[in-house]
Amino acid sequence: xxxxxxxxxxxxxxxxxxxxxxxxxxxxxxxxxxxxxxxxxxxxxxxxxxxxxxxxxxxxxxxxxxxxxxxxxxxxxxxxxxxxxxxxxxxxxxxxxxxxxxxxxxxxxxxxxxxxxxxxxxxxxxxxxxxxxxxxxxxxxxxxxxxxxxxxxxxxxxxxxxxxxxxxxxxxxxxxxxxxxxxxxxxxxxxxxxxxxxxxxxxxxxxxxxxxxxxxxxxxxxxxxxxxxxxxxxxxxxxxxxxxxxx
Amino acid sequence: xxxxxxxxxxxxxxxxxxxxxxxxxxxxxxxxxxxxxxxxxxxxxxxxxxxxxxxxxxxxxxxxxxxxxxxxxxxxxxxxxxxxxxxxxxxxxxxxxxxxxxxxxxxxxxxxxxxxxxxxxxxxxxxxxxxxxxxxxxxxxxxxxxxxxxxxxxxxxxxxxxxxxxxxxxxxxxxxxxxxxxxxxxxxxxxxxxxxxxxxxxxxxxxxxxxxxxxxxxxxxxxxxxxxxxxxxxxxxxxxxxxxxxxxxxxxxxxxxxxxxxxxxxxxxxxxxxxxxxxxxxxxxxxxxxxxxxxxxxxxxxxxxxxxxxxxxxxxxxxxxxxxxxxxxxxxxxxxxxxxxxxxxxxxxxxxxxxxxxxxxxxxxxxxxxxxxxxxxxxxxxxxxxxxxxxxxxxxxxxx
Ligand SMILES: Cc1cc2nc3c(=O)[nH]c(=O)nc-3n(C[C@H](O)[C@H](O)[C@H](O)COP(=O)(O)OP(=O)(O)OC[C@H]3O[C@@H](n4cnc5c(N)ncnc54)[C@H](O)[C@@H]3O)c2cc1C
Numbered sequence: 001x002x003x004x005x006x007x008x009x010x011x012x013x014x015x016x017x018x019x020x021x022x023x024x025x026x027x028x029x030x031x032x033x034x035x036x037x038x039x040x041x042x043x044x045x046x047x048x049x050x051x052x053x054x055x056x057x058x059x060x061x062x063x064x065x066x067x068x069x070x071x072x073x074x075x076x077x078x079x080x081x082x083x084x085x086x087x088x089x090x091x092x093x094x095x096x097x098x099x100x101x102x103x104x105x106x107x108x109x110x111x112x113x114x115x116x117x118x119x120x121x122x123x124x125x126x127x128x129x130x131x132x133x134x135x136x137x138x139x140x141x142x143x144x145x146x147x148x149x150x151x152x153x154x155x156x157x158x159x160x161x162x163x164x165x166x167x168x169x170x171x172x173x174x175x176x177x178x179x180x181x182x183x184x185x186x187x188x189x190x191x192x193x194x195x196x197x198x199x200x201x202x203x204x205x206x207x208x209x210x211x212x213x214x215x216x217x218x219x220x221x222x223x224x225x226x227x228x229x230x231x232x233x234x235x236x237x238x239x240x241x242x243x244x245x246x247x
Numbered sequence: 248x249x250x251x252x253x254x255x256x257x258x259x260x261x262x263x264x265x266x267x268x269x270x271x272x273x274x275x276x277x278x279x280x281x282x283x284x285x286x287x288x289x290x291x292x293x294x295x296x297x298x299x300x301x302x303x304x305x306x307x308x309x310x311x312x313x314x315x316x317x318x319x320x321x322x323x324x325x326x327x328x329x330x331x332x333x334x335x336x337x338x339x340x341x342x343x344x345x346x347x348x349x350x351x352x353x354x355x356x357x358x359x360x361x362x363x364x365x366x367x368x369x370x371x372x373x374x375x376x377x378x379x380x381x382x383x384x385x386x387x388x389x390x391x392x393x394x395x396x397x398x399x400x401x402x403x404x405x406x407x408x409x410x411x412x413x414x415x416x417x418x419x420x421x422x423x424x425x426x427x428x429x430x431x432x433x434x435x436x437x438x439x440x441x442x443x444x445x446x447x448x449x450x451x452x453x454x455x456x457x458x459x460x461x462x463x464x465x466x467x468x469x470x471x472x473x474x475x476x477x478x479x480x481x482x483x484x485x486x487x488x489x490x491x492x493x494x495x496x497x498x499x500x501x502x503x504x505x506x507x508x509x510x511x512x513x514x515x516x517x518x519x520x521x522x523x524x525x526x527x528x529x530x531x532x533x534x535x536x537x538x539x540x541x542x543x544x545x546x547x548x549x550x551x552x553x554x555x556x557x558x559x560x561x562x563x564x565x566x567x568x569x570x571x572x573x574x575x576x577x578x579x580x581x582x583x584x585x586x587x588x589x590x591x592x593x594x595x596x597x598x599x600x601x602x603x604x605x606x607x608x609x610x611x612x613x614x615x616x617x618x619x620x621x622x623x624x625x626x627x628x629x630x631x632x633x634x635x636x637x638x639x640x641x642x643x644x645x646x647x
Contacts, residue, residue, distance in 0.1 A: 071272035189314025189327035
């Protein structure tokens with residue numbers, strides 16, 4: 001039996017127009033739809049793929065966050081996780097989150113911990129490496145492919161500059177997932193109903209200090225005047241650049 | 248050959264009154280999952296299917312897997328066991344893609360599976376429901392006849408008791424799914440003139456299902472006839488739980504409820520398309536969305552959509568509580584379909600000439616809705632249902 005932990009982060013939908021609270025202290029959540037971080041969803045989907053390949057697996061989905069993340073965990077259950085865990089603490093600080101995950105996972109004999117390569121809200125890419133370190137697990141980052149090799153190890157592909165790296169690793173392993181490792185799955189109606197009956201546990205956070213303090217969020221500088229040219233209008237483009245004294 | 252069109256990839260569902268807050272998290276997962284499935288499997292191809300008058304039967308196993316057939320029927324028969332609000336949301340999302348595909352699902356779920364579930368014997372339920380839920384079997388619903396549309400009680404299709412079987416004769420027409428259905432739930436009169444439901448299976452001698460060609464509407468859905476010439480129907484195929492016009496009308500309640508939601512989906516797609524187009528299309532040096540006449544159209548569309556959403560949400564709540572009346576369901580079906588059709592007509596004009604092509608979904612929705620406003624009780628008949636309900640005087644027979 002492979003014990004798999006899938007770390008899920010709860011993020012604004014990719015199409016969201018991001019607004020901050022007036023004082024810039026936090027995201028303004030009104031009208032924002034939250035989803036499973038798409039890279040985490042690759043991990044979940046790969047885990048379910050292992051079950052479909054005939055492996056005995058148990059899949060636990062975990063998210064560090066307040067009650068507002070529970071629908072996201074329910075969706076993970078609907079897609080196919082067996083149980084879910086919410087570590088009841090705000091997820092503001094990568095080191096804090098990584099330590100919470102590790103504190104939960106320690107002693108539970110997970111063979112695989114899947115995470116996303118990054119979460120699309122703050123794009124830190126920090127948590128998976130830290131979890132691997134804290135657990136003393138092997139770490140495969142930015143994995144684009146995973147194939148079981150026997151019962152206790154797997155071959156992974158990673159994207160590297162201009163090519164691909166192939167690695168074998170014996171479990172336990174932390175895998176941060178990149179596009180390619182699996183396809184997203186749409187939960188079906190039976191899965192959604194089944195999710196109702198699956199356990200979703202609330203776990204108190206471990207005693208971990210916060211390492212950083214979020215101070216302020218600001219918008220990128222407004223984009224300047226943009227002028228578009230038709231593809232065939234090279235002359236217009238060059239003329240404008242000359243007029244502005246840029247060339 | 249299938250070509251993808253850009254169509255509604257950038258679809259945004261209007262929710263002006265924050266109705267999402269009235270839905271449970273589970274309802275939202277359901278709606279968003281169906282929307283994602285539709286975006287992947289239907290939206291890119293639907294224009295081609297409709298233009299080519301081709302019913303996408305290859306989608307049936309996927310729809311079954313997704314749980315789109317009989318979603319509110321119980322799990323013991325292989326169905327998802329969702330509530331009525333979920334069923335409505337599913338119909339809304341499917342009809343956002345196409346009323347024809349929604350019709351295929353409505354017929355299967357509300358007009359074939361529901362009567363078997365509600366009026367069938369345990370053996371019939373065990374035999375048919377799990378296979379209908381997966382799409383391994385597809386069904387159709389035969390009520391309308393060539394000479395009896397709005398007045399189904401006048402039907403002439405009939406059966407006689409031949410001892411060890413029934414002998415069925417007559418014909419039904421305008422039957423969705425009939426050309427490919429494996430089974431038909433057929434409403435016919437016995438020797439005493441009482442209406443009963445019979446399950447007729449493809450392959451029974453004397454049973455044929457000619458296709459109706461040349462439709463300008465629901466072109467991605469197959470429609471046909473059911474012809475019965477001395478068809479021997481086993482006695483165990485009679486639905487034991489009901490007789491009289493109440494049987495088919497009870498199923499229609501379910502289906503009409505789904506249509507009330509479905510129409511919102513079509514309307515939302517038209518509105519979303521028109522809004523986007525109006526902001527992008529420039530005439531006289533500015534986006535046409537800046538002209539008052541276009542804003543009037545868009546503002547009225549959104550107003551009507553918001554009203555429809557509130558109406559169906561309330562109706563869904565009543566359905567869940569088992570309190571919705573036939574007349575309440577009828578009002579919602581009539582209002583929402585007529586309103587969606589009006590929105591489609593207005594939205595099409597916002598797109599000018601581009602609204603005429605299949606590159607945009609609006610004209611297809613408009614043509615589809617002409618069927619939707621006709622079937623499951625015409626707009627007129629629904630006015631008579633409400634009229635009867637509020638006055639207590641039946642006007643169905645006019646002065647006769
Ligand atoms: C694409 C499509 C799919 C369909 N699928 C199915 C199906 O799966 N199963 C099924 O059984 N049927 C199906 N139908 C049939 C549909 O339900 C009938 O077309 C509908 O009930 C109207 O009947 P009719 O066409 O005979 O029109 P008629 O009843 O002849 O009506 C003609 C006109 O007269 C009006 N009218 C009739 N009676 C009155 C009255 N008392 N007062 C005022 N006006 C009146 C009507 O409103 C209408 O405008 C489908 C129809 C279509 C177009």
